[in-house]
Amino acid sequence: MDKSIEVHNLTVSYHSKPVLWDVDFTLPKGKIIGIVGPNGSGKTTMLKTIMGLLDADSGYTEIFGQPLDKVRERVSYVPQRESVDWDFPADVMDVVLMGRYRKNNLFKRITKEDRRIATEALEKVNLLEFAHRQISQLSGGQQQRVFIARSLAQQADIYLMDEPFVGVDAATEDAILKLLRDMKNEGKTVVIVHHDLQTANEYFDWIVLLNTRLVAAGPKEEVFTKELLQEAYGGRLTVLSKLGDIIGSTEFPLREPEFKEDKAEE
Amino acid sequence: MDPIFLKVVVGTTLLASSSAVVGTFSYLKGQSLVGDAIAHALLPGVVLAFMLGDGRNPAYLIFGALVSGLIAHYGIEFIQNRTKLKSDTAVSLVLSTFFGFGIMLMSVVQQRGQGQQAGLERYLLGKAAAITMLDVYTFSALALVLLLGVALFYKGFQLMTFNEDFAHAIGLPVGLIRVTFTVLTVLAVTIGIQTVGVVLMAALLITPAAAARAWTKSLPQMIVLAAVFSAISAILGTLISSAITKMPTGPWIVIILGLIGFTSLFIAPEKGWLFKRKRALENRSKTNRENIMKLMYRQEEKCGTGNKLSIPQILSIRAMREDALRVGLKDLKKRLWIIEHIDGFALTDLGRIEGRRVVRLHRLWELYLTERLGMAPDHIHPQAETMEHVITPEIEALLIKELGVPERDPHESLIPYENE
Numbered sequence: 001m002d003k004s005i006e007v008h009n010l011t012v013s014y015h016s017k018p019v020l021w022d023v024d025f026t027l028p029k030g031k032i033i034g035i036v037g038p039n040g041s042g043k044t045t046m047l048k049t050i051m052g053l054l055d056a057d058s059g060y061t062e063i064f065g066q067p068l069d070k071v072r073e074r075v076s077y078v079p080q081r082e083s084v085d086w087d088f089p090a091d092v093m094d095v096v097l098m099g100r101y102r103k104n105n106l107f108k109r110i111t112k113e114d115r116r117i118a119t120e121a122l123e124k125v126n127l128l129e130f131a132h133r134q135i136s137q138l139s140g141g142q143q144q145r146v147f148i149a150r151s152l153a154q155q156a157d158i159y160l161m162d163e164p165f166v167g168v169d170a171a172t173e174d175a176i177l178k179l180l181r182d183m184k185n186e187g188k189t190v191v192i193v194h195h196d197l198q199t200a201n202e203y204f205d206w207i208v209l210l211n212t213r214l215v216a217a218g219p220k221e222e223v224f225t226k227e228l229l230q231e232a233y234g235g236r237l238t239v240l241s242k243l244g245d246i247i248g249s250t251e252f253p254l255r256e257p258e259f260k261e262d263k264a265e266e
Numbered sequence: 267m268d269p270i271f272l273k274v275v276v277g278t279t280l281l282a283s284s285s286a287v288v289g290t291f292s293y294l295k296g297q298s299l300v301g302d303a304i305a306h307a308l309l310p311g312v313v314l315a316f317m318l319g320d321g322r323n324p325a326y327l328i329f330g331a332l333v334s335g336l337i338a339h340y341g342i343e344f345i346q347n348r349t350k351l352k353s354d355t356a357v358s359l360v361l362s363t364f365f366g367f368g369i370m371l372m373s374v375v376q377q378r379g380q381g382q383q384a385g386l387e388r389y390l391l392g393k394a395a396a397i398t399m400l401d402v403y404t405f406s407a408l409a410l411v412l413l414l415g416v417a418l419f420y421k422g423f424q425l426m427t428f429n430e431d432f433a434h435a436i437g438l439p440v441g442l443i444r445v446t447f448t449v450l451t452v453l454a455v456t457i458g459i460q461t462v463g464v465v466l467m468a469a470l471l472i473t474p475a476a477a478a479r480a481w482t483k484s485l486p487q488m489i490v491l492a493a494v495f496s497a498i499s500a501i502l503g504t505l506i507s508s509a510i511t512k513m514p515t516g517p518w519i520v521i522i523l524g525l526i527g528f529t530s531l532f533i534a535p536e537k538g539w540l541f542k543r544k545r546a547l548e549n550r551s552k553t554n555r556e557n558i559m560k561l562m563y564r565q566e567e568k569c570g571t572g573n574k575l576s577i578p579q580i581l582s583i584r585a586m587r588e589d590a591l592r593v594g595l596k597d598l599k600k601r602l603w604i605i606e607h608i609d610g611f612a613l614t615d616l617g618r619i620e621g622r623r624v625v626r627l628h629r630l631w632e633l634y635l636t637e638r639l640g641m642a643p644d645h646i647h648p649q650a651e652t653m654e655h656v657i658t659p660e661i662e663a664l665l666i667k668e669l670g671v672p673e674r675d676p677h678e679s680l681i682p683y684e685n686e
Contacts, residue, residue: 051435069437077435084429088294089485098425103437107418134483154436 002029004189010059025217033191034204041211043193076156093131099153121152141172158189277397282496284409288454289471298472303361305467307338309368324404335452392463392516462516469520477527480534499523553655554594556624563621574610622682628654629675630665636676643676
């Protein structure tokens with residue numbers, strides 16, 4: 001299998017309370033992949049850790065067989081729509097152009113080429129006529145499409161999207177789905193955090209079922225079974241979550257630091 | 267023109283507008299209080315620099331302020347990250363502790379009788395008139411550094427303010443951007459407090475941004491506008507304080523800035539209080555108008571076309587304030603929707619269309635509530651009373667389409683359409 005993302009024995013805590021326990025999986029290239037699980041199952045934490053926004057207590061992740069820093073320009077990230085203040089003074093084009101920002105052009109002006117790429121991205125999400133609309137005046141679905149356009153403007157090979165289907169209208173949902181399939185046909189990999197079981201089966205080729213620990217990962221036909229879904233959604237694991245509370249409130253180190261070093265060297 | 271006056275004007279204008287430029291980002295980040303905290307926290311650094319070095323050299327004082335401000339800034343961040351305290355608590359904690367320490371150091375200086383007290387006191391309340399030529403050169407250089415810094419880091423500051431996670435994810439040097447922003451903020455505060463003092467410094471950072479935000483939706487415009495507002499305040503403030511004897515410059519600058527700020531919030535388009543108030547009034551008179559038209563149309567349904575109603579009759583059908591009714595009737599007459607006869611008001615053909623529209627919307631919405639939302643028919647009337655005034659022609663068309671051009675509402679009343 002051609003690998004896109006590898007996650008190795010990953011344990012992550014949030015406010016020193018563990019939300020992912022020893023998760024380990026490998027994802028293929030050129031597929032639409034869903035990270036699926038109930039609320040509070042660590043899906044967003046998973047994505048943020050892969051993107052280097054959160055530090056792991058132990059374990060590590062690799063993209064295209066390399067650490068993130070080596071392949072950053074091939075990776076694109078779409079945060080949750082609610083994570084930003086849409087009242088910020090900017091228009092649609094301003095936000096999409098942010099997808100062209102790079103470490104090596106931080107101090108340079110935006111080029112014509114950047115504008116061309118951003119315009120193309122807007123066209124792909126059907127928002128060209130809104131290019132100079134204030135972002136505060138957009139509907140939820142339009143805001144989501146702006147974020148996706150910004151991500152397209154990055155011209156990456158792998159796209160990580162956090163709940164892009166939440167709070168969008170049917171037209172946006174269709175537009176996003178069509179876009180995802182086009183991207184897949186171009187050989188891109190798309191990883192999507194998604195909480196809705198009803199639609200997961202229809203949207204994705206490959207599914208990672210998560211509930212604090214890894215329940216299953218694989219082609220959807222193998223993962224979308226009654227038993228596994230029951231396991232992921234059938235109530236929280238009481239012992240595990242109690243243990244998490246204890247660790248969170250008593251400052252236990254989750255792993256000895258040396259242990260982490262060993263893992264990283266493997 | 268008086269060279270001393272000119273010197274002060276140049277100094278204060280530079281100070282005020284460079285603070286406004288940096289303050290725009292603090293304002294957008296929702297960190298309005300951080301500038302205030304840093305301003306207070308500069309005091310111990312300034313006094314220490316005064317005690318250890320040469321009190322008249324601004325370079326020493328600025329260095330002391332910078333160090334003290336940075337310690338305070340990272341102190342706030344440390345408390346926020348390592349404890350469960352809310353950010354306002356962390357800010358107040360650092361602000362009061364540092365300021366207290368600064369005041370204590372000042373009294374030590376006083377007891378020692380270390381001469382040039384004036385040099386220190388100006389940090390507390392500001393003393394623009396005491397600006398020396400050396401100060402003007404120093405501030406000009408610093409203001410230039412600030413403006414260049416913001417220009418150079420514009421993309422970084424913009425993205426850090428809007429979506430820091432994304433900046434991180436695309437590999438921008440977020441650490442460097444944040445440190446730069448912090449240093450620029452501390453610098454802005456350091457030179458700003460020369461004019462207005464520690465206590466009023468927050469106004470210089472935040473008010474211009476808040477005022478500018480009311481007028482524009484573009485970040486570059488907002489930055490320029492904030493700087494312009496600050497410059498105007500600085501010039502006017504200096505003018506007033508030099509025209510009237512014994513008037514302090516700093517407070518006047520802040521007062522004028524405040525006036526600009528309040529005026530902006532009040533009269534600005536769309537977001538301004540005046541605009542919202544006007545829209546609310548318009549909506550209220552529209553509601554009033556539509557209620558009268560609906561009442562008259564329904565009365566025609568009962569008693570036949572051309573039915574006349576007097577004011578007491580209307581009031582007996584629907585409880586409403588008589589003065590509001592009279593105003594509404596006058597408005598309707600002007601629109602030629604009703605005619606006043608000796609024995610009462612009657613609908614015109616134009617008015618009948620309007621009355622029919624309102625009644626139609628009311629009944630369509632009632633039907634929608636029972637059919638689509640499963641509400642009981644005896645619970646839907648109050649909802650429909652509000653919605654009939656809100657539904658636009660597009661939503662009306664959608665409703666009719668979705669309900670399949672229904673004939674009757676849940677109370678079995680006919681839904682009136684045009685062209686019948």
